[in-house]
C-alpha cells in the first residue's frame with residue numbers, strides 16, 4: 001500500500017464553545033483546570049525558558065492517572081492541540097501551546113524507592129532533585145542529568161545524559177517500565193515484556209507516544225559521597241583543556257566523566273570581582289569510586305594552571321547534582337542546540353574556540369560532554385536513542401537577558417552548529433537540546449526512524465502527540 005507521511009494540521013481554534021465541555025471536565029477532574037480568566041493561569045503558563053510566551057486555552061493540572069486520561073480524551077474530542085508538561089524545562093518550550101490544552105503533570109511528582117528490588121518509581125512531573133532526594137536517603141541513585149531542577153520526563157524520554165552516564169548509561173537505558181496514557185486514552189504498561197515496541201520507542205523517541213505518568217528505573221549504590229570537580233581556568237588554558245579531555249577520554253575509567261565548559265566568569269561572590277566576565281574554561285566532572293581515586297584521576301584538569309576558582313573535592317552526590325542549579329534561573333532567554341562528535345581533533349578545537357569567542361552574550365557557553373562507557377555498550381538499534389556510539393556531545397548554549405538580543409544569540413547558535421556540522425565526524429542532534437526543533441527527526445534517530453514511524457502509527461495514528469521532535473505517523477493514501 002502506498003504510504004505518505006501525515007502533515008499535522010495547523011493548530012486551530014475549537015469550533016464550538018468550550019464552556020459546556022469544560023464544565024463537565026471540571027465536574028469530575030480531581031486536579032485543577034485553569035483557563036485564561038482563572039487565578040494562577042498566568043503562572044501556570046510560564047515555562048523555564050523566558051522566550052516562550054504561549055497562551056493555552058486550558059491547563060489541566062493533573063493529580064493522577066485518571067485526570068491524565070480525562071485531559072487527553074478532552075483534547076482529542078475537542079480537536080485541541082495537546083502539549084505535555086513534565087518539568088517545563090525543555091528549551092523548545094513544547095510543554096505549552098497556544099490555544100490548545102496542556103496536560104500539566106507538575107503536581108504528579110511522587111517518588112517511591114523499592115530497596116529490595118533496587119528500583120525507584122517516579123511520577124511524570126518529578127524533577128531530578130525529587131528523585132535524588134528519595135534515592136540518596138538509601139545511598140542509591142539512577143542516572144539522570146546534571147541540574148536538579150530539570151524534569152525527569154522530557155530528560156528520560158529523549159535520552160538523559162548525567163554524571164552517572166559512563167558507568168551506568170543514559171537515563172532511558174535504566175528504565176524498567178513506564179506507565180503511559182495513549183492517544184486513545186488507554187493506560188498501558190510498557191516494559192521489555194509488555195508493549196515492548198512502545199518500550200523500545202520511549203527510550204529516546206521523546207514524547208511522541210503518549211503521556212508517561214510514571215517511570216520505573218534501576219538503582220545503583222552511589223556515594224553518598226563522591227569526588228566532584230568544578231575547576232575554573234583562564235583563557236590561556238581553554239584549548240589545552242579540550243586537548244586534555246581528548247587524551248583523558250582515550251582510557252578514562254567509567255567511574256569518571258568530564259564536561260569542559262567554555263564561557264565567561266560569572267558575577268558570583270565565589271569569584272574575584274575583577275575576574276567577572278573574563279573568558280574561562282570550567283571543567284565539571286566527577287568520579288564515583290573512592291574519593292582518593294577520584295582526586296588522583298581528575299588531578300590533571302585541576303593542574304592545568306593556577307585556577308581562578310576550584311570548588312572540587314569530596315561532596316555528597318546530592319550537592320554535585322545541584323552544583324549548577326543557580327546558573328540557569330527561570331525566565332531568562334535560552335536557545336540551546338547540540339550535535340555529536342566522533343573526535344575532538346585540533347581542527348575542531350580551533351573552530352570551537354573561534355565560535356566561542358564570537359558569542360554575543362557573556363552568559364553563554366560551549367560545552368563538550370564526554371560520553372562513551374556504558375552508553376556505547378548497547379547496540380544503536382537496542383532503543384530509539386541512535387547516537388550512543390559517539391564519544392562526545394557538543395552543545396552551544398545561548399543564555400541572555402535582553403529580548404532585543406534574541407536574534408543575535410539565536411543566530412550565534414545556529415551558525416555555530418551549521419559550521420561544525422560541515423566538519424567530518426560531526427553529526428546528528430539531541431532531543432533534550434533541540435533548539436526549536438528545526439532539525440529533521442532523522443538527524444536524531446538515524447536508522448531507527450522507520451521503526452519509530454511504525455510504533456507511532458500503531459499508538460498515535462492521528463499524531464495527537466505532535467508538539468515535540470515529531471515522528472509523523474504513516475497513513476495510507478486512501479485514509
Ligand SMILES: Cc1cc2nc3c(=O)[nH]c(=O)nc-3n(C[C@H](O)[C@H](O)[C@H](O)COP(=O)(O)OP(=O)(O)OC[C@H]3O[C@@H](n4cnc5c(N)ncnc54)[C@H](O)[C@@H]3O)c2cc1C
Pocket residue numbers: 048083084085086087088089090091093094095105124125144145146147150151152153154155156157158159160161162206207208210211212213328431432433467468469
Ligand atoms: C538547566 C537545565 C539543565 C539541563 N541539564 C541536562 C542534563 O544534564 N542532561 C540532559 O540530558 N539534559 C539536560 N537538560 C535538558 C533536559 O533534559 C530537557 O530540557 C528535558 O526535555 C526537560 O524535561 P522536562 O520534563 O522538564 O521537559 P518539558 O519541557 O516539561 O517537556 C518537554 C517535552 O517532553 C515531553 N514530555 C514531557 N513530559 C512528558 C511526559 N510525562 N510524558 C510524555 N511526554 C512528556 C513532551 O513532548 C514535552 O513537549 C537540561 C535542561 C535545563 C533547562
